[in-house]
Amino acid sequence: MKRKLLTGNGAAAWGARLAATDYIPAFPITPQTEIIEALGNWIDTDEMDARMVTLESEHSMITSAGAAAATGVRVFSATSSQGLLYGMEMLYTVAGWRAPFVLVNVSRGLSSPITLEPDHNDILAARDSGFLQIHCSTCQEVLDSTLMAFRLGEDPRVRLPVIVNLDGFYLSFTREPVEIPDETAARQFVGDYDPENIRFRASSPVSQAVAVLGGSPYSYFRYESHLAAQNGLAVYDEIATEFAERFGRSYTAIESYRTDDAELVFVMMGSFATKAREAVDRLRENGQAVGLLRPRLLRPFPAQHFQQLLAGKKGVAVIDQNISMGMGGVLHSELASALYGQPESPRILLSFIGGLGGRDISLEEFFEISAVTQRAVEEGQVPPPRLLYTESELREVRKLQAVAKVERDELGEKK
Amino acid sequence: MYRIRFHGRGGQGMKTASRILGTAFFLQGYEVQDAPRYGAERRGAPIFAYVRADETPINERGIITQADLVIVADDSLVPVPGAGVLAGVDKHTVILINSDESPEVWKQRLNISGKVFTLPVETEDRAELRFIGATCTGAAAKLLGVITRESLSQAIEEELGDLGHAVVEKNLHKALTAFDLMKKHAGCVSTMEKTSAANYTRPAWVELPFEDARISAPSIHAAANSVQVKTGLWRTQRPVIDYEHCSGCWWVCSTFCPDGAINVTEQGLPDIDYDHCKGCMVCVAQCPPHAIHAIAEEVAQAEEAKGGQA
Numbered sequence A: 001m002k003r004k005l006l007t008g009n010g011a012a013a014w015g016a017r018l019a020a021t022d023y024i025p026a027f028p029i030t031p032q033t034e035i036i037e038a039l040g041n042w043i044d045t046d047e048m049d050a051r052m053v054t055l056e057s058e059h060s061m062i063t064s065a066g067a068a069a070a071t072g073v074r075v076f077s078a079t080s081s082q083g084l085l086y087g088m089e090m091l092y093t094v095a096g097w098r099a100p101f102v103l104v105n106v107s108r109g110l111s112s113p114i115t116l117e118p119d120h121n122d123i124l125a126a127r128d129s130g131f132l133q134i135h136c137s138t139c140q141e142v143l144d145s146t147l148m149a150f151r152l153g154e155d156p157r158v159r160l161p162v163i164v165n166l167d168g169f170y171l172s173f174t175r176e177p178v179e180i181p182d183e184t185a186a187r188q189f190v191g192d193y194d195p196e197n198i199r200f201r202a203s204s205p206v207s208q209a210v211a212v213l214g215g216s217p218y219s220y221f222r223y224e225s226h227l228a229a230q231n232g233l234a235v236y237d238e239i240a241t242e243f244a245e246r247f248g249r250s251y252t253a254i255e256s257y258r259t260d261d262a263e264l265v266f267v268m269m270g271s272f273a274t275k276a277r278e279a280v281d282r283l284r285e286n287g288q289a290v291g292l293l294r295p296r297l298l299r300p301f302p303a304q305h306f307q308q309l310l311a312g313k314k315g316v317a318v319i320d321q322n323i324s325m326g327m328g329g330v331l332h333s334e335l336a337s338a339l340y341g342q343p344e345s346p347r348i349l350l351s352f353i354g355g356l357g358g359r360d361i362s363l364e365e366f367f368e369i370s371a372v373t374q375r376a377v378e379e380g381q382v383p384p385p386r387l388l389y390t391e392s393e394l395r396e397v398r399k400l401q402a403v404a405k406v407e408r409d410e411l412g413e414k415k
Numbered sequence B: 001m002y003r004i005r006f007h008g009r010g011g012q013g014m015k016t017a018s019r020i021l022g023t024a025f026f027l028q029g030y031e032v033q034d035a036p037r038y039g040a041e042r043r044g045a046p047i048f049a050y051v052r053a054d055e056t057p058i059n060e061r062g063i064i065t066q067a068d069l070v071i072v073a074d075d076s077l078v079p080v081p082g083a084g085v086l087a088g089v090d091k092h093t094v095i096l097i098n099s100d101e102s103p104e105v106w107k108q109r110l111n112i113s114g115k116v117f118t119l120p121v122e123t124e125d126r127a128e129l130r131f132i133g134a135t136c137t138g139a140a141a142k143l144l145g146v147i148t149r150e151s152l153s154q155a156i157e158e159e160l161g162d163l164g165h166a167v168v169e170k171n172l173h174k175a176l177t178a179f180d181l182m183k184k185h186a187g188c189v190s191t192m193e194k195t196s197a198a199n200y201t202r203p204a205w206v207e208l209p210f211e212d213a214r215i216s217a218p219s220i221h222a223a224a225n226s227v228q229v230k231t232g233l234w235r236t237q238r239p240v241i242d243y244e245h246c247s248g249c250w251w252v253c254s255t256f257c258p259d260g261a262i263n264v265t266e267q268g269l270p271d272i273d274y275d276h277c278k279g280c281m282v283c284v285a286q287c288p289p290h291a292i293h294a295i296a297e298e299v300a301q302a303e304e305a306k307g308g309q310a
Helices: A008-018 A033-044 A058-069 A081-086 A088-096 A139-154 A183-190 A216-247 A273-285 A303-310 A330-339 A363-379 A391-414 B014-027 B103-110 B126-144 B149-163 B165-181 B251-256 B282-286 B297-305
Strands: A002-007 A023-026 A051-054 A076-079 A102-107 A132-135 A162-167 A175-180 A254-257 A264-267 A290-295 A297-299 A315-320 A348-353 B002-009 B031-037 B046-054 B069-072 B094-098 B116-119 B237-241 B262-264 B270-272 B292-296
Touching: A002 A008, A002 A139, A002 B014, A002 B031, A008 A033, A008 A102, A008 A139, A008 A162, A008 A175, A008 A183, A023 A033, A023 A058, A023 A076, A033 A051, A033 A076, A058 A076, A058 A081, A058 A088, A076 A081, A081 A088, A081 A102, A088 A216, A102 A139, A132 A139, A139 A162, A139 A175, A139 A183, A139 A216, A175 B014, A183 A216, A216 A297, A254 A273, A254 A303, A264 A273, A264 A363, A273 A290, A273 A363, A290 A303, A303 A330, A315 A330, A315 A363, A330 A348, A348 A363, B002 B014, B002 B126, B014 B031, B014 B046, B014 B126, B014 B149, B069 B126, B094 B103, B094 B126, B103 B116, B116 B126, B126 B149, B126 B165, B149 B165, B237 B270, B237 B297, B251 B262, B251 B282, B282 B292, B292 B297
Parallel strands: A023 A051, A076 A102, A102 A162, A132 A162, A264 A290, A264 A315, A315 A348, B002 B069, B069 B094, B094 B116
Antiparallel strands: A002 A175, A132 A297, A175 B031, A254 A290, B002 B046, B031 B046, B237 B292, B262 B270
């Protein structure tokens, strides 16, 4: 095992390489492109024995990934943001084929307006597709999760495609020390792919998921996918345990940081959660009993794990790096539904929206979130959801609006 | 934790510089994070890259708001507000500028009390500027004082090895010369105390008010982009209309212009908006009577300076 500096993109590529991927359909998009560039280079230099095909769109790319997976080979692909959405029709479709493969998504905020920097609205748009989702917070975790994702998706109790999510910029372009597992050890862990009865061949056509009318068979197939996704919880726990035994790095379905004796708990996903970790350490030094929960698995949703980990806690602050228009933070809603009616659930569950389009979340903001949550616990009242947005940010927007107004007036004069 | 920010222009090797420094720290046994900051960038646009190094795993992420060391490869960026060179600079921040002017001049001009060092510009030869990243990194490594000559050399070999022996040698020479040049100031970069949760500045959060879509929709009702953004600065080639040969069809060039930077005068003649023409040369290729010519921007500007018409 060697430790070297790798970007999140590089780590994802290493995961695909060490898993002995056979086929990689590809289409470039910022900030993901480096993944397929790395894989392309290794194929060129014979360091990797795989076939890469560049498609004309993400829609075709995901179709191609699903079709290749249906022949029983090991498939890897990667995309981001607008690309993921462009492939959305096929994302739902291929998940229904029950042919597993691994897709990396490099999170990036969605249009409009357009941005390159990360938040989680892209990946959450795929929430209900049937793909399982693993969310990462370090480059090491990207590599390790990619390996685990193949095991998870290919498990006979699951047999669904899996998305590994990493944040654009904060992981994709950021180098960190990463231990690259020994090739033999990685191969042994991932194992050979047994596609069971997945045997689609060009020479012997079969219908993959035919039309079903009347709702009854449809309901059956859809619910079976749901049950398979739910099986993913127990399967993931097994795989993570085995991974920890083999490689010494533990990835429970929810990362739990200093929560045992915590009264208040931050809940957030993705790379910014490491900032929350730092804030927890600082708050602890100041005598405040604060911890952090970070779901790695978002689908299946580890509801029971959350119920157990949050039982008896006084207050919870969910920090969502996403926004569901007209509702608010998605993770907040999901957590509320998991905790509702549980006898030991915390009564105080706050919602914060922050980090949209890569907007930074400062250490001071985490301190303040903790203070606001503490106050809510003392007063027994939950304040309304809060967007992390400061006076100086609004002032900058006002300046831009002033420029836009002058331009509009000038243009109006011309016409 | 050390927090270091590199500022330069696209093409000056700031990403590579940050990687060399990151790798040098890593070889020295540090935990490291290094990253470039891309936008919709191009050659010549302001970019930055950053490095964090600590003895324990790093939880902090994203841009460095308060740096211990700020390295400026191109001093023309200092007055550019968008480049953010001086963001979060305080008296503990060490600044290293590649500039002909003295540290005293910079201290006075920027009104800063911290340490400023300059790297004398060795050459007017723009081809040599390719090595400015290595020079900056070499000087930075010495100012930090915790990176050995050996780690710096090995980092350069690791990061640039793919480019061949000659490139490695040239960069090694530049970096090590700058490293030795800063000998007197070894270790002058200090790190900051950790932010305490006991007494922090509360964020001034605001409630965003609802605003009418006529104000709050992200639409700019002008061709291409805000007129305030002078995208004409991007140009390396300039299209110039030869009105002697322009047939006055007007719509071909103005329709094909992907930036809407060709207006049509009341006389029915096309007129290029050089503030916003990016120099893609699509009009040159499309003009039916071949009446639009491509001229090197540098040449066109020199002509203008002489008072002539480009």
